[in-house]
Amino acid sequence: MIIGSDELENKELIAVSDGYRESEASWSEVLLSLKQRGLSIESKVAVGGGALGFWKALSKCWPTTRGQRCWFHKTANVLAKFPKAMQPKVKSALHEIWQSETKEEANKSMTNCVKLFEAKYPKAMRCLEKDREALLVFYDFSAEHWGHLRTSNPIESVFATVRLRTTKSKNCGSRVTTLAMVLKLMETAQKRWHRLRGYNLLADVITGVKFRDGIKQEQQDQDAA
Incomplete structure (x- = not known):
């Protein structure tokens, strides 16, 4: 489908x-x-x-x-490798990753998550770490579309x-x-x-306009100036 x-x-x-x-x-x-x-x-x-x-x-x-x-699938796959008593804590750490404002912050949160749990649960953290790049692709698109792209x-x-x-x-x-x-x-x-949020930005996506952490690069450059 x-x-x-x-x-x-x-x-x-x-x-x-x-x-x-x-x-x-x-x-x-x-x-x-x-x-x-x-x-x-x-x-x-x-x-x-x-x-x-x-x-x-x-x-x-x-x-x-x-x-x-998909973060929903990845979260379920990772949590399945933890005891039930640990799952709420791990779920909170995973949410902190994809709820970060920037890709840099998300990478830091993922690194912290791996360091926190890998000693006792190496399989779970390998499951997360192996898809690090693919899990954070949405940061390179419009912030209005993130809710549609994360899952x-x-x-x-x-x-x-x-x-x-x-x-x-x-x-x-x-x-x-x-x-x-x-x-x-x-x-x-x-x-x-x-309905799709930010549909007016689809033309920008199709024509290859670059986004960084959900914001148009040209807009970001203007704000910096």
Whole structure:
């Protein structure tokens, strides 16, 4: 499932397809189909969890697209490696990272988090550290878009309803009828999606205007002057 936006800040479903265990081949088919349907500009940034098939397909089909790892998924993966009693403290430390005002501050917070927990929980901190760069990509885009870029939850929340319905109707229809049902469920959910914040900045993103810590570089330079 892939979500896009129109010029009036409305989010729209632009692709939905079945696939085999989120494989590279399945994701490549979806991404290439968008090009075949007329998508001429590659996405500037893609947000996703740890599905290796998606990232492999993305690097081949949309080689210029940057990857932002989902903080919701990463937080869940890291916390799963801690005892329950420790999880609230660790969660607070993780929140401090992505809530930082600048990428430099976020890097410092992540370094502090790793130093604090790596002695007793090395696997958890390796899980965090290995995606350091991909977790902080959002700082290179408009601050108005950060809430949309830090997590893939909009897609996950839609799929929660879809999974519930498809699980109940398992083996009750063909592949085509199941896909049609999924499409209708998503089109219904689409009506309740929040609008994209900062849609007026999309043109800047598409044309390659640089952002530093969420602010246009030219604006930042003017403020400094």
